Amino acid sequence: MNSEPGVDTADFAKAWSYADCVPGWLTRDQAVALWDAVRRLGKGARVVEIGSHQGRSTIVLGFAARSVGVTVTAIDPFVDGKLFGGSVTRQRFERNIATARLDDVVELVVGYSTKLRPEWGDSIDLLYIDGKHDYWTYTDDLKWSAHLPSGGEILVHDCFSSVGVTSGTLIKVFTGSKYTYLDRAGSLARFALRRPGRRDRLRLLAQMPWFLRNVWLKVLLRLRLRPVARLFGHDSPYDPY
Ligand SMILES: C[S@@+](CC[C@H](N)C(=O)[O-])C[C@H]1O[C@@H](n2cnc3c(N)ncnc32)[C@H](O)[C@@H]1O
Secondary structure, rough: OOOOOOOOOHHHHHHHHHOOOOOOOOOOHHHHHHHHHHHHOOOOEEEEEOOOEHHHHHHHHHHHHHHHHHHHHEOOOOOOHHHOHHHHHHHHHHHHHHHHOOOOOOEEEEEEEEHHHHOOOOOEEEEOOOOOHHHHHHHHHHHHHOOOOOOOEEOOOOOOOOOOHHHHHHHHHOOOOOOOEEEEOOOOEEEEEEOOHHHHHHHOOOHHHHHHHHHHHHHHHOHHHHHHHHOOOOOOOOOOO
């Protein structure tokens, strides 16, 4: 995947300068992938983001959305707990969106994607999935694609770095007939809502060594073997994504 935004590099730099101040897991290359996906949409389109946390990815989506007259619906229940931080995280999300002056572009819906989905009635033009990473939630989140037009794009974070998301991808994308794997930025994968051919399936399968490398690195980091992880090209205390 291209690591520079296709257009308006200065606009992207501004978006990233706000997003990069917000804690989260999105890398710059992945932000470029989100940016470009939104910029391919037409005026009046709607982006749905599942899993917003403090708004790192939402800010990138929001700036791109404003530049082409699109809106973003950000869905997060703000789950309590050590990892995601509950109501404090919600306050930070709202503050970060306000600081970036994106309140008129980003609509926050507080709730679980799995509970909201059966009630959802609007069309969607781009789906970004970065919510709960277990198999059941992720594969349910893929069902939001029922609201996409044919050929519409679905971007999935941690697609090749989480056992739940990767197994869901293998079952629903590799063995299924609805989604075509396009490319990836790190572990952020891009799919199109269309029937895959044999070569598309094989290209997806070819990402599995990358997934196994990431799982291996996670094991090393859990065992506090960072110097060994470095030997495999991972020079960070954080999980690969
Ligand atoms: C990895 S974080 C998202 C990171 C965010 N996209 C960013 O760039 O910083 C996962 C988020 O998913 C949320 N989440 C968990 N279960 C969810 C669900 N069923 N629907 C929507 N969001 C969910 C968590 O509250 C958490 O904020």
